[in-house]
Each structure stands twice: as structure tokens, then as C-alpha cells.
Amino acid sequence: MTRTYSRITGTGSYLPPRRLTNADLVAELATQGVETSDDWIVERTGIRARHFADAGVSTSDLALHAARQALEAAGLEAKDIDLIVVATSTPDMVFPSAACILQNKLGIAGCPAFDVQAVCSGFVYALTVADAMIRTGTAHKALVVGAEVFSRILDFSDRTTCVLFGDGAGAVVLEASETPGILASDLHADGKHVGILCVPGQVSGGVVAGHAMLKMDGPAVFKLAVGVLEEAARATLAKAGKTEADIDWLIPHQANIRIMQSTAKRLKLSMDKVIVTVDQHGNTSAASIPLALDAGVRSGKVKKGDTLMLEGVGGGFTWGAVLLNL
Numbered sequence: 185m186t187r188t189y190s191r192i193t194g195t196g197s198y199l200p201p202r203r204l205t206n207a208d209l210v211a212e213l214a215t216q217g218v219e220t221s222d223d224w225i226v227e228r229t230g231i232r233a234r235h236f237a238d239a240g241v242s243t244s245d246l247a248l249h250a251a252r253q254a255l256e257a258a259g260l261e262a263k264d265i266d267l268i269v270v271a272t273s274t275p276d277m278v279f280p281s282a283a284c285i286l287q288n289k290l291g292i293a294g295c296p297a298f299d300v301q302a303v304c305s306g307f308v309y310a311l312t313v314a315d316a317m318i319r320t321g322t323a324h325k326a327l328v329v330g331a332e333v334f335s336r337i338l339d340f341s342d343r344t345t346c347v348l349f350g351d352g353a354g355a356v357v358l359e360a361s362e363t364p365g366i367l368a369s370d371l372h373a374d375g376k377h378v379g380i381l382c383v384p385g386q387v388s389g390g391v392v393a394g395h396a397m398l399k400m401d402g403p404a405v406f407k408l409a410v411g412v413l414e415e416a417a418r419a420t421l422a423k424a425g426k427t428e429a430d431i432d433w434l435i436p437h438q439a440n441i442r443i444m445q446s447t448a449k450r451l452k453l454s455m456d457k458v459i460v461t462v463d464q465h466g467n468t469s470a471a472s473i474p475l476a477l478d479a480g481v482r483s484g485k486v487k488k489g490d491t492l493m494l495e496g497v498g499g500g501f502t503w504g505a506v507l508l509n510l
């Protein structure tokens with residue numbers, strides 16, 4: 185009996201047109217009495233610019249652009265898709281899911297569509313879920329999207345967080361294949377760390393209760409992130425029977441260049457093997473990995489047949505990795 189695997193057959197991405205360099209953001213924050221600088225942001229994070237969606241533009245709008253590009257790259261039409269999974273922590277509304285809204289915007293109906301909420305690890309979670317559904321025959325051609333409008337949950341009076349994030353979307357088409365494709369994945373969560381990275385708000389009685397703005401203990405997240413990213417990468421390589429030397433490209437969650445440098449060093453990979461977009465996108469949470477993947481593919485660096493290690497870490501605390509052959 186032939187086994188079924190899943191394989192990425194197309195990638196796409198989208199950034200909203202409003203781009204703010206650090207200088208733009210520093211000037212805007214100064215008008216509100218919030219002091220920061222290009223030097224601090226670049227030195228501590230590697231971020232130089234980010235994109236913010238205009239008012240009225242939602243996660244599903246960004247997802248739609250990225251999804252259309254991924255479909256085109258895969259040579260498919262929306263009607264061919266039989267599963268939609270969207271990784272997001274900033275959905276259009278409490279419910280229905282951004283995935284259902286995206287499905288309607290794509291002009292299709294009937295296939296299962298749902299969101300996965302694992303914050304910045306969302307895309308590796310979503311990819312793993314879609315891979316499992318394809319391997320069991322539940323789906324054959326899936327659209328897996330990471331899309332966020334984090335600008336909506338930023339507290340612009342908190343300089344320790346508001347300079348870090350941006351908006352965007354990335355998407356892949358994942359199809360059933362006789363050859364892998366996705367080789368292995370490794371996902372984890374530890375809810376005891378909820379307090380170091382959260383948006384502690386909810387809708388109650390028609391109003392927002394709590395504080396619906398992003399709160400982060402950056403240094404605590406940083407310390408945890410470096411360790412778990414190495415562990416997840418090593419566990420994934422072991423499951424696939426591979427070593428660091430087999431990795432052509434490391435495509436990590438784009439939160440901070442220093443986290444990426446530490447992870448690469450621990451995995452004995454040179455930074456030449458790491459796709460970096462944090463400088464131009466900032467941290468786009470669940471969108472960051474598929475955005476970086478698509479940037480790598482479209483720049484010609486990441487090629488068909490390459491072995492890629494995708495890895496994410498974020499609120500929850502959640503973390504995980506996916507090793508795949510493109």
C-alpha cells in the first residue's frame with residue numbers, strides 16, 4: 185500500500201501597503217510622549233520597518249491576498265481546495281473564524297475551515313494539523329495561512345512592545361503526495377507561562393472586559409525561546425532521522441534577530457542558512473514564518489527539493505518545529 189504524505193506546492197504572502205520605518209514610528213510615538221530610537225530598536229531586535237493595515241482592513245483581507253498568490257503558485261483554483269486552516273490570534277471577529285470568512289471571500293463553500301490559535305507558533309501548529317488531515321485522507325489540497333493584524337492589539341504607550349510587531353499574511357498550498365513533503369514535526373505548549381505573553385481581555389456583556397492589549401515580559405520570553413527552539417529543532421531532526429547538516433534553510437519565527445542568531449549558533453548553522461525578514465516585517469506573529477518562506481522562495485534562495493526547518497515560539501507558551509522537503 186502506498187503511503188500518503190503532504191507537500192507544499194505553492195507559497196504566497198501579502199503585506200499591507202502602509203510601511204513605517206523605525207524613524208516614522210519614532211516620530212509618531214514622540215507626538216504621544218513615548219521615547220524610543222532607531223538605534224535601540226535595531227540593536228535590540230534587528231527590526232528596521234514594519235507594515236500596518238489601514239483601519240477597516242481585517243486579517244481575512246490580508247489572508248485573501250496571500251492565499252490567491254499561493255493558489256496561483258500551485259497552479260490551482262480556489263474551488264480545488266478541500267481544507268482551510270488559518271493560524272491567527274487577531275481574527276476578524278470573536279466568531280466565526282477568519283478561515284470561514286476567508287473561504288467566503290475566495291468564493292467557495294463546503295470544505296472544512298477553521299482557525300488555529302497558538303500565537304507566534306500558530307503556523308507550525310496549523311501546518312502540522314493540515315499534514316495530519318492529508319496523511320489520513322481527510323483532505324487532499326489544503327490552504328494553510330498565517331495572518332495577523334497585531335497593530336490592533338498594540339498598546340502604543342508601551343515602548344517595550346509597540347515597536348516590535350507588524351501586520352501581514354503568508355500562505356501555502358499543501359497537497360497530498362506520494363513522496364514527502366513534510367518529514368516530521370514537534371509541537372509543545374506549557375500554559376503556566378501564560379502571564380509572560382498575553383492579551384488579557386475578553387468580550388463580556390457587550391463590552392471589552394480586562395485589558396485587550398498585548399503584554400509581554402520580553403526578557404523572560406527571550407530566555408525561554410532560545411532553549412525551546414533548539415530542543416524542538418533537535419527533536420524534529422531525530423524524528424526524521426536527519427541531522428543539522430541536512431538543513432538547507434532555517435526559517436524561524438521572526439521576532440528578534442538575536443534569538444535567530446542564538447538558535448542558528450546552537451544548531452551549528454551559519455546565518456547564511458537563515459531566512460531573515462524581521463528587519464523589514466517586524467514580528468508578524470503567525471504570519472511571520474509563511475511570509476519568510478515566501479520571501480525566500482520568491483528571492484530564488486529557497487528552491488524546490490531543499491530541506492527546510494520551520495520553527496515557531498510564542499504566547500501560551502507554545503513552540504514547535506516542522507522539517508520538510510520543498
Ligand code: ACO
Binds near residue numbers: 219224228304345409
Ligand atoms: N526604546 C528605548 N528603550 C527601551 C525600549 C524602546 N522601545 N523598550 C525598552 N527599553 C529600555 C527598557 O526600559 C530598559 O531600560 P532600563 O535598563 O533603564 O530599565 C532597557 O531598554 C532594556 O530593556 P530590556 O527589556 O531588558 O531589553 P532587551 O534587551 O531584553 O530587549 C526585547 C527587549 C527586544 C523585547 C527582547 O527581550 C525580546 O526580543 N524578547 C523576546 C520577544 C519574543 O521573542 N517574542 C516572541 C513571541 S511574540 C508572540 O508570541 C506574540
